[in-house]
Amino acid sequence: MLVAKDITAPHGLTPHFSLTIESGSFVGLVGPNGAGKTTLLRCLAGALTPSSGDVKVNQNPVASLTPSQRAKQIAYLPQLETAPAGYTVRDVVALGRYAHRRGLRGLSPADHAAVDDALKRMALEQIAARLVDTLSGGEYQRVRMARAFVQGAPILLLDEPVAHLDPGAATRLMGQVIRLAGPTQHTMIAALHDLNLAALYCSRLIMLDAGSIVADGAPKDVLTQSRIEAVYGEDCVVVPHPNSEVPQILMSRTEDSTR
Amino acid sequence: MAQSQVRRDPTVNRVVACGAFLAIGWLVSAILGAVVGPVSVPIDQVVAIAWGGPDAAQDPAHGAIVWSLRLPRIAMATLVGASLAAGGAALQGVFRNPLADPYVLGIASGGAFGAALVMVIFTGLGLFGPVFGGFVGAFSAAILVHSLARSAGGLSVNAVLLAGVAVGLSCSAGVSLVLVLAETQATNVLIWLMGSVGGRGWAEVSCVALLTGIGLLPLLSQARALDAFSLGEENASALGVSTERVKLITFAAVALLVAAAVSFCGLIGFVGLIVPHGVRMIVGPGHRKLLFLSAIAGAFVLVSADLCARVLLTDRELPIGVITGCLGGPFFLVLLRRSFLSAGR
Numbered sequence: 001m002l003v004a005k006d007i008t009a010p011h012g013l014t015p016h017f018s019l020t021i022e023s024g025s026f027v028g029l030v031g032p033n034g035a036g037k038t039t040l041l042r043c044l045a046g047a048l049t050p051s052s053g054d055v056k057v058n059q060n061p062v063a064s065l066t067p068s069q070r071a072k073q074i075a076y077l078p079q080l081e082t083a084p085a086g087y088t089v090r091d092v093v094a095l096g097r098y099a100h101r102r103g104l105r106g107l108s109p110a111d112h113a114a115v116d117d118a119l120k121r122m123a124l125e126q127i128a129a130r131l132v133d134t135l136s137g138g139e140y141q142r143v144r145m146a147r148a149f150v151q152g153a154p155i156l157l158l159d160e161p162v163a164h165l166d167p168g169a170a171t172r173l174m175g176q177v178i179r180l181a182g183p184t185q186h187t188m189i190a191a192l193h194d195l196n197l198a199a200l201y202c203s204r205l206i207m208l209d210a211g212s213i214v215a216d217g218a219p220k221d222v223l224t225q226s227r228i229e230a231v232y233g234e235d236c237v238v239v240p241h242p243n244s245e246v247p248q249i250l251m252s253r254t255e256d257s258t259r
Numbered sequence: 260m261a262q263s264q265v266r267r268d269p270t271v272n273r274v275v276a277c278g279a280f281l282a283i284g285w286l287v288s289a290i291l292g293a294v295v296g297p298v299s300v301p302i303d304q305v306v307a308i309a310w311g312g313p314d315a316a317q318d319p320a321h322g323a324i325v326w327s328l329r330l331p332r333i334a335m336a337t338l339v340g341a342s343l344a345a346g347g348a349a350l351q352g353v354f355r356n357p358l359a360d361p362y363v364l365g366i367a368s369g370g371a372f373g374a375a376l377v378m379v380i381f382t383g384l385g386l387f388g389p390v391f392g393g394f395v396g397a398f399s400a401a402i403l404v405h406s407l408a409r410s411a412g413g414l415s416v417n418a419v420l421l422a423g424v425a426v427g428l429s430c431s432a433g434v435s436l437v438l439v440l441a442e443t444q445a446t447n448v449l450i451w452l453m454g455s456v457g458g459r460g461w462a463e464v465s466c467v468a469l470l471t472g473i474g475l476l477p478l479l480s481q482a483r484a485l486d487a488f489s490l491g492e493e494n495a496s497a498l499g500v501s502t503e504r505v506k507l508i509t510f511a512a513v514a515l516l517v518a519a520a521v522s523f524c525g526l527i528g529f530v531g532l533i534v535p536h537g538v539r540m541i542v543g544p545g546h547r548k549l550l551f552l553s554a555i556a557g558a559f560v561l562v563s564a565d566l567c568a569r570v571l572l573t574d575r576e577l578p579i580g581v582i583t584g585c586l587g588g589p590f591f592l593v594l595l596r597r598s599f600l601s602a603g604r
Contacts, residue, residue, distance in 0.1 A: 047493060047496060067496060067501045067502075068499035068501075070499065071499030072499070074497075075497070077494075077497070078497065080493075081490055082491070084544065085544065087486075087543075087545070092490075095498060098483065098487055098500060099499030104479070104480065104482055104483065104547060
C-alpha cells in the first residue's frame with residue numbers, strides 16, 4: 001500500500017495533498033498538461049521530497065529508505081530517457097538488478113533468471129543482443145518496462161509509458177504491462193494522456209487538475225462528459241466501448257480555437 | 260536454464276584480447292624507452308638493470324642512465340597515463356558527456372593552480388605539499404563545474420563544457436598570477452607547467468604510485484553505478500544508485516589522480532579524452548572493462564608519447580604535452596562536431 005499524507009510539494013500540487021493506493025491495483029493518473037501528474041509520481045517515487053507531510057510505502061516513510069532499499073520497493077520510470085549508446089538490450093535490462101547486487105561481480109544465476117524472465121514477458125528475447133540505440137521508441141519502452149520489472153519491486157510508477165508510441169505499440173505495451181504484473185499482484189500507477197487507453201486498462205482513475213484531485217474512482221464514474229469538458233476545456237462525446245462498455249471519449253471538432 | 264548457467268559476456272574474448280594487446284604494447288614501448296636515447300643500452304642490459312638494480316649492469320654508466328633516468332620516467336608516464344585516462348573515462352560517465360576530461364573541465368587547471376600556490380608561497384611542505392594543494396584545487400574545480408552546470412541547465416553537454424571552460428580559464432589566470440608573484444622561481448614553474456614525465460626520481464615515483472593506487476580503487480568500484488548513470492541521473496536514482504555519493508566519490512578520486520599527475524608532471528592534455536574513446540570503440544561502454552582498460556591504454560599511450568618526445572628531435576626534447584596535444588586537438592574537434600550533429604538532430 002502506498003500512502004501520501006498531507007504532502008506539500010514545491011510546485012505542481014496544491015498544499016496538503018493526500019492519496020492512498022491499495023496494493024494490487026492498476027491506477028491511471030489523468031489530467032491536462034501541468035496538472036501535477038509528474039510531480040505526484042516523483043513524490044510517490046521518492047525522487048522529490050515533499051517540504052511537509054510524507055509518503056509511506058507499507059508503513060515505511062519513503063524518505064527514510066536508502067536508494068537501494070527504495071529501489072526494491074518502488075520501480076519508477078521517469079518520462080525522459082535517451083537510450084545509452086553501445087549497450088545491448090540485455091545490458092540495459094540487467095541494470096534493473098542494481099539494487100540486488102554487491103561489489104563488481106557479474107550477474108548471479110538469480111539475476112540471469114530474472115532478466116531472462118522479463119525479456120520473455122516483454123517479448124524481447126529475439127532482440128536481446130541488439131544495441132538499444134538502434135531500437136524504435138516502442139521497443140526501447142519495452143526494454144525499460146523489463147528493466148523496471150527485474151527490480152523486483154511490488155510497486156511500479158510509470159510516467160507516460162506510451163507517450164510517442166503509435167496506437168498499436170501503445171496498446172501492445174499496455175497489454176504487456178498488464179500481463180507482466182497480473183500474476184504477481186503488482187501495484188501500478190501510470191500517468192496517461194490517452195483517456196481511452198486509460199479507461200481500457202485501469203481499474204481506477206485519478207483525474208488531476210491544477211494540482212488537486214477532481215475525480216477518483218472507476219473509469220465510468222471519472223470520465224463523464226461534463227467533467228472532461230470542464231477540465232480540458234473542449235467539447236466531447238462519451239460513448240461506451242462496443243466490446244467492454246468502458247467509456248471512450250470522442251473529442252468534438254473545434255472550428256474556432258480562440259473561443 | 261542451462262543456457263543461463265554457461266552464459267558469458269559475448270565481449271569477454273575481445274576484452275581479453277584488447278587487454279593483452281595493450282599490455283604488450285606498453286611493455287614494448289617501455290623497453291624501447293629504456294633502450295633508446297643519446298646512449299643506446301643493449302636490451303639484455305636493460306632487462307638486467309630493471310630486474311637487479313643499477314649494480315647489475317656491466318657498464319656502470321648504463322646502470323646509472325637506465326636506473327636513475329629512464330626507468331623512473333617510464334614509471335611516471337605509466338602512472339600518470341593510467342590516472343588521466345581512467346579519470347577521463349569516469350568523468351565522461353558521470354557527466355554523460357563525450358567531451359569530458361580533466362583538462363576540458365578545468366579540473367587539471369584547478370589542480371595546477373593549487374599546486375603552484377603551494378610551490379611558490381607555502382614552500383617547504385615536502386613532496387606531498389603541492390599534491391595537497393593540487394587536490395584542493397582540483398576537487399574544488401570539479402565541484403564548482405558540477406554546480407555551475409547544474410544551475411545553468413541540468414548538466415547538459417553544453418552547460419558542462421561552458422562551466423568547465425569558465426573554471427579552467429579562471430584557474431589559468433590564477434596560475435599566471437602566481438607566476439608573476441613567483442619572480443625568481445617563475446622559470447621553474449613555467450617549465451613544470453609545460454608538462455614532462457622526466458627529471459623525477461624514485462621518491463617522486465613512489466609518491467605518485469601510492470596516490471594513483473588510492474585514487475584508482477574507488478574509481479573502479481563505481482563502475483556499475485556509472486553504467487546506471489548512462490540512463491540519466493533520475494533513472495539511475497530510481498534503480499537504487501546514490502547519485503550524489505557516486506559523484507562525490509568520483510570527483511574526489513579524479514581530483515586525487517589529477518593532483519598527483521599535475522603536481523609532479525605539469526599539464527599533459529588530451530590523454531583523458533582520447534584514450535577512453537578509443538577503448539570504448541573497441542570493447543563497448545561497460546564501465547568495468549572501460550575503466551580498467553583505459554588505465555592500461557593510458558599508460559601505453561603516455562609511455563609511447565614520452566618516447567616520441569625524447570627521440571623526435573635529435574638535439575633537444577619536446578614537451579610531452581606537444582605530442583599529446585597534436586594527437587588530441589584534431590580528435591577533440593571531430594568529437595565536438597559529432598556531438599553537435601547528434602544534438603541538432
